[in-house]
Amino acid sequence: MSDTIKPNKVATVNYTGSYLDGVVFDSSEGKEPLSFLVGKGQMISGFEQELMGAKIGEKREFTLTPDKAYGERDENAIQKMEKGQFPDDMNLEVGMIVGAQSDQGPIQFSIVDIDGEMVTVDFNHQMAGMTLRFNVEVVNVRDATSEEILHGHAHGKGGINH
Ligand code: ZN
Numbered sequence: 001m002s003d004t005i006k007p008n009k010v011a012t013v014n015y016t017g018s019y020l021d022g023v024v025f026d027s028s029e030g031k032e033p034l035s036f037l038v039g040k041g042q043m044i045s046g047f048e049q050e051l052m053g054a055k056i057g058e059k060r061e062f063t064l065t066p067d068k069a070y071g072e073r074d075e076n077a078i079q080k081m082e083k084g085q086f087p088d089d090m091n092l093e094v095g096m097i098v099g100a101q102s103d104q105g106p107i108q109f110s111i112v113d114i115d116g117e118m119v120t121v122d123f124n125h126q127m128a129g130m131t132l133r134f135n136v137e138v139v140n141v142r143d144a145t146s147e148e149i150l151h152g153h154a155h156g157k158g159g160i161n162h
Pocket of ligand 1: 148153155162
């Protein structure tokens, strides 16, 4: 078992992600461990960097600044839209997360304000600007299959099944 985490390996991990105040935002506890293909951008960049070289059974704890996680908040990503640009049957509410299709693929944004016919939306990732702490335990490391490398993600347990 000398496999270590490096590009083109599939890593399976248990993890807990928390904010600096200790509030947990995501965890594999009580769920399947997460599998991901290393080096294909399946995970945020810092998460992979901090796990490079880790062996099965190894535990690592690290803190990621926004540039290594979901990026800094961009004030230009806050934009105004008219209510008419949304589907008629959509019940717009402040705090709502809306998924949409763009030329670049699926995007999501949140509604931060509604003022008459004007809706203010925020295209920043919900976790942009945040420093995140992770606690990770490596459960397994294996070679990726050629199909996984072609698809750019891990298959099977804890990965994408299709
Ligand atoms: Zn696939």
